[in-house]
Amino acid sequence: MKILCRYFMVDICLMLIICSSVNAQEISQKVIWGIGQADDSYTEFALAPNRYKEFASEGFGGANRYYVIGKSNPGQDWPYVLPGPKEGLAGYGYWAGRALHQLPIFFELEKTTDKGTSELIVNFLEVSAKNAPLFRVYINGKVYEQQLRPGKSGELPEKLDPNIQNITFVFPSKNLKKGVNEIIFQNMTGGWCVFDEVKLVGPDELVMSKIGNTVLKSVAFANFEMREGNKNFQPLLVDILQQENNSEIKVLVDDQEIVKNIEVGHSVLEFNIPAVSSKTISEVKIYIDGDIKFKEHLERAPKDPIVLSQYVDQFMGTSGSRWMITPGPRNPMPMVQLGPNNQGTVWKAGYEYQIESITGFNHTQEWTMAGFLMLPTVGAWQTKPGPEYSPDLGYRSRIDKTTEKAKIGQYSVDLTDYGVHVDLTATTRAAFQRYVFPMSDVSRVLLDAYPDAEYGYQNLETEITWIDDRRIEGFVHHICDKTGYVMTQDYKLYFALEFNKPFESMGGWTDKSKALEEMNHGLTYESVQNNTKKIKGSGSVGAFINFKTTANDTILVRSSISLVSTENAWLNLEKEISEPFGWNFEKVVENQKDIWDQYLGRIEIETDDYLQKVKFYTNFYRALSGRMAWGDINGQWIDMNEEVQVFDDPDQRLCSGEFWNTFWNVQQLNQLIAPEFSSMQVKSLLAFYDKGGWLSKGIFAGEYSSVMVAEHGIPWIVGAWNSGIRDFDFEKAYVAMRHVQTTLPLNTYPGGGRVGNESLEPYIKYGYVPLNTKLYQSYVSNTLEYAFDDWCLAQAAKKLKKDKDYELFMKRSGNWRNIFDSKTGFMRPKNADGTWHEPFDPYHTPGFVEGNAWQFSWFVPHNLTGLVDAIGKKRFVARLDSAMHQSQKVNFNALGDNFSKYPINHGNQPNMQSCYLFNYAGVPWLTQKWAREIQEKYYGIGPRDAYPGDEDQGQMSAWYVMSTLGLFQMDGGAAAYPQYELGSPRFEKITIHLSDTYYGGNTFVIKAKNASRDNKYINSAKLNGKKWDSWKIPQKEIIKGGELILEMKNVPNKNLFNK
Structure with missing residues (x-):
């Protein structure tokens, strides 16, 4: 009601x-x-x-x-x-x-x-x-x-x-x-x-009293303990906003004194106080610059030790976010992405933090896929979700925002319109929901097979079948061709649902159901199907599973999905939830926590700022959960021709996601921290090549896609191999990569979509892509992206001793020079006759995909030494530094996605390497400065400012993780002998636990002494006890384990790394 x-x-x-x-x-x-x-x-x-x-x-x-x-x-x-x-x-x-x-x-x-x-x-x-x-x-x-x-x-x-x-x-x-x-x-x-x-x-x-320079927002003992050495501590958390100039903070707890420095900005400082064995009252005094600001007696008691998954805040970045980001329980590289939806069909639809109502809980947030929605309801039937600001016009329910919780393992919320409490959890391929109903004879679980999504689509066919009074199965057949890209997402998503209690009946609706009129208590419908065993139709189709509930009656539902069959959906459910966990919801929650603690534990950071831990581990979580991987528990998957295939390796799944400029973020993070995911992605590309004859710009639920430009699966493959991830057929991979770089694209692939490089023909003919070729997604900037892929392919040819190919693709990798104008120092659109397009404005002249000439003029990741020489070192540094200052005013993000307005835009793929360019111009201290500025200014901790730009399947978050480690790879590790470039590590100590399978289980430690918000500059460096005088470190030095010691200060050492 x-x-x-x-x-x-x-x-x-x-x-x-x-x-x-x-x-x-x-x-x-x-x-x-x-x-x-x-x-x-x-x-x-x-x-x-x-x-x-x-x-x-x-x-x-x-x-x-x-x-x-x-x-x-x-x-x-x-x-x-x-x-x-x-x-x-x-x-x-x-x-x-x-x-x-x-x-x-x-x-x-x-x-x-x-x-x-x-x-x-x-x-x-x-x-x-x-x-x-x-x-x-x-x-x-x-x-x-x-x-x-x-x-x-x-x-x-x-x-x-x-x-x-x-x-x-x-x-x-x-x-x-x-x-x-x-x-x-x-x-x-x-x-x-x-x-x-x-x-x-x-x-x-x-x-009133005067606040002064330090806003002491709150003081409280943590609800957790931490262990250092052989002692347990309960941190006193002091939430501080420092307005200007640093201050000294002195904390006394039961006469134990701790003194720290407060830097300008927002911090939640941890003061480690010995843990207690029983309830205790402690006297807490806090002095700021000698003046007492807090004096209270606070109660504390023994607490459980904190684990890394508890630092993750799933609401970070959920306002203004893409379809792929929702709060909710997700495993690393999941197939099920269970979470709330609350928007209509609109760009960036899905979940919006500021909307305080919910339409239901979806099983998938895959790009171009809508899935199906479930929602517990009470009262009259409603078959449309209704608008976000008028929930009473549909089944949408208002929520009590204070009850909405999202942590690893579990999402919870109260649906206030129905008086129902909801908990969600999940495994990789299956979901588990818990609904606590009020007393009612009209309690229902709604299943909507035509929910709103980021793009419009058609529901060609839905079938929902009653198996018995506890089980439902079915499928949705959707076609999405409204993305603006040349592709058709045509898929059947099969599902299996099992309830812990028998339901009374099943009813539903199809396109043919007719809304008659609005009644006093909502909408009533005629021609719906009541007490039916099967619902089948197209368009708007859904079902209600009906219960009679007592007060606080708990209805559990286990579910799973498959792109192959309902049999596989049941098998996924059986193997991932039913057999190992039965109906024990809490065990599934704990299972997901354990999985994430293992993954997050691959990087340990040490800092006394609780907020920095939240920020780091939430970004780490997003980076590993933003992409999906399809494949059932028996290894079966659907290819681009809708045929069933089987992976020999039961752990292999078909990875989804596009590759546009991932070499600056997700690719290099996976190669270092989760090489098994890097390998899985390569094998997915090769499986697609085996069955379809082409690599893909991005695989989404078994379909070829044309998003975005170039074939940046090439740097992913080459980067993996050259980084030591070699459990795939590199010869076959080379043939596949060479094919896509030398074969003209197919406008329409028989199985749907488009394959190949859009502008390859003019690129080969002219050595660049002219302006206005009238080809699909044909941008002048494609010249730069194709040239980089050519260079990556040349590195593969070098490894395989294919000398002629090496020479061919190395020559093509220099094509960036064909659109470089030495007079202006910018990449410029060129006409087919070789003349420059006039007039030229580096901000607004067309020809650059989701960017401008300012942003793309830095895009030569494979030959930055050549680019610096071409522009001129002095002009290069002055121009880039000026651009950073200008973009800093808007936190390095293009407001309103007005890409052409700014010289640097960290909020989109083409420009995420910008701060690391200074290394190549002999001014590494400027790389350290601007890398830290982006870490602090672009990346926040709130629902909207965590990722103000396009956090596209973990790309922004992966960049943040790598940058705060102080490591970066301009070429994504695709060089024959990969290097890491030093930036500005954020934490005083970073311990990287490397893969047993790929890197021998070694450990690499980065000690950035005195690292803090202010201390961003490296003043000295030692690698394994020896002085290190380069801003580059060979990748082999890191994966064999060791220790890098950096001395950090708030002023640069301009002579360091300058040889």
Whole structure:
């Protein structure tokens, strides 16, 4: 039964919203603090009078801008406008996804009171006339919100006539605490609002104190213990925002003293205090620069030791994210990606953190695949999900956001419209769901075979069959040809469902079901199928499995999928859940945790900043879980011709994912840390070549795809072989790679899709790809990508002693010079007659895929020495350094995915090598500087700022992991003798446990002494006890194990590595 009330309050706090004057209260009130003046003007605020387009570039709305009462200045630190989540004026774009803008306010109270109420008064001067926002306030985490009235001044926050709206949020004064308090403003929906004044009014007993330079957000003992040596410690976690200049923090716990340095930025410092054996009250004192800032008695008790999987925050990066990123239980390289969906069919659909309702739980988040959706419901039938802002128009349910938890092994949430609690867990090929129902005669589990996805598609056929009163099986047959690429995703996804309790009946609907009218309690339908044993149809098709439930009745459902058959789906379920775990949900949860602890344990980092551990291990998790691998437990898989094939190796599966520029991220991480996945990917490519005659730009559920450009599976194969991953047929791989580099593409592959290099014919004819060839995906920049693939193929020829081929492809690898203009120093579009395209603008001249001439002019990963010489070292360094400074203003990300606006864009594939280019120009300290800046500025820890660009199947996260290790490979390890390039390691100690199978189980340790946010520069280096004077380290030195010791400082040693 749906709850129709739209607004809510966490913890059932008193919430009162008054749009006029507030009744007089018995308790004497005063203004505690204010921002701005109630003067019908916004000129006292930052960005006034009309610099609203600079909101995002000035950092407003992001995690690094906040307002501190008593220190901040309204004219500099409080923007006059707060944009909505879908406004292009502040970073939103169709391709970029919705923005998440929050304005935090911090203030400190010396004295508090439990008496009476306080009032947060927000006076708005004007509101978007087109799309008034739902304005939300968080007061120390508690939620208050109000739908604002539309304004009168038009679509943009400029030339405003005052149209005052005064909103007062009344709340218990006891919700304010001694110490630092936090209030956050956010527009949840709609457009912009412009402020006139913000103030807090409360009882006279409330007394302010000055925060100073350090915002001490919270102090608490951790709910875990850590082990060092033979002792257990329980960290005291101190959450700090340091505004400017470093400070000293001294912590005393029961007279044990620990002193640390606080660097500018956000940290959660760990102070390791000996663990206790029973409940204890400890006195905690904290001094900042000698002044006492905290003195309390805190209770603590024995806790379980923390494991690495507990650091993973699955909500990081889930706002504005791609279809492939959802919170939910995933194994490394999974086939099942069980998780919540809450969006309609739109680019970047799937899960959006800011939407507080859910349509259901999908089994797959594969690119171009929609899968099928499941949702527990109570009450009247609904067969459409309904829009995100009107859940009552469909089966979509609102959620209690405070109950939504996502950790490795388990996702949980309360569906408030149905009163159902949901838990999810999974194995590699199977899923396990737990629903806790209220008492009801109309409890149901919905199965929607035509759910929304990132692209539109057709449901050609669905069949759902009752096997008995506990089991359901079926399939969906979908065709997706709406991607904009030349490919058709044609697949049958078979499924098997088993319940722990018998259900009453099964009903369902098909295209032919007819919605008659909206009734009082939702939509009723005629012509649906009730008490049926089979549902079959096309278009909108689904089923309801009906139960009668008692209060807190737990319904468990085990499920699995297969691209081959329902028999295989049952087999997957039997072998991965039914036999090993039975109906024990918690054992499946623990199994996934154990698997991830093993993978995450391949890299151990040491830092006293808890946030840095969360950031690192979450990125590590994303990097290894972003791609899918299809293949049933018996080794069977479906090829591009929809025929069943079998892998001889039961551990081999068909890896999904595209290869565009993965040599700068996923490829090199897999080669070093998870070589079995690197091998699996190569074998997948070769299996595709065996059955289809071509390599693939990306394999998705057994189909050839044309996404994106070039054939960057070549550097993946060559990089794997040259890195020592040699459990595949390299001769066969060479034939496959040579074939795709010398054979003209097929516009239409018989099994669907397109194969080959789009622009190969003009590339061979001219030595470059001219502008306007009118071929599919034919960009001038393809010249650069083809040239790199040619060089990688030449390295393979060299290994196999194919001398003529080596000479041929090495010559072709120099084709980048054919579009390099020595006068401007940029790669430029060239016409077929050999003339330069005019006019030329390095930002906006066409011919560059998802980028511009600025960004692609650095794309010569195989010959950067030649590129530096061609541009000129001095011009190369000055231009690149200037570009970094310019892009730093927007955290190295193209706002709104406006690729052509910026010289450097870390938020997309073509530019992720940029900071490492300085090494090749003789200024390695600039590589160290800018690598660290990108680590800190581009990568955040929140739902939106974790990956502000395109986190495409683990590419952004893999880059972060490699960069914080201080290692990078410009060529993805494809050189005949691979090297690692040094950047700026983030952690004081990094231990890499290498593969037993591929690298002999060796261990390589990186000790970056004094590494911190400030100490980014390498001042000295020793490898295995000997002085190391190069910014390159042979890969063989790392995989044989050893120790690299670096001395890190906050100033560069410009003479180091400069020989």
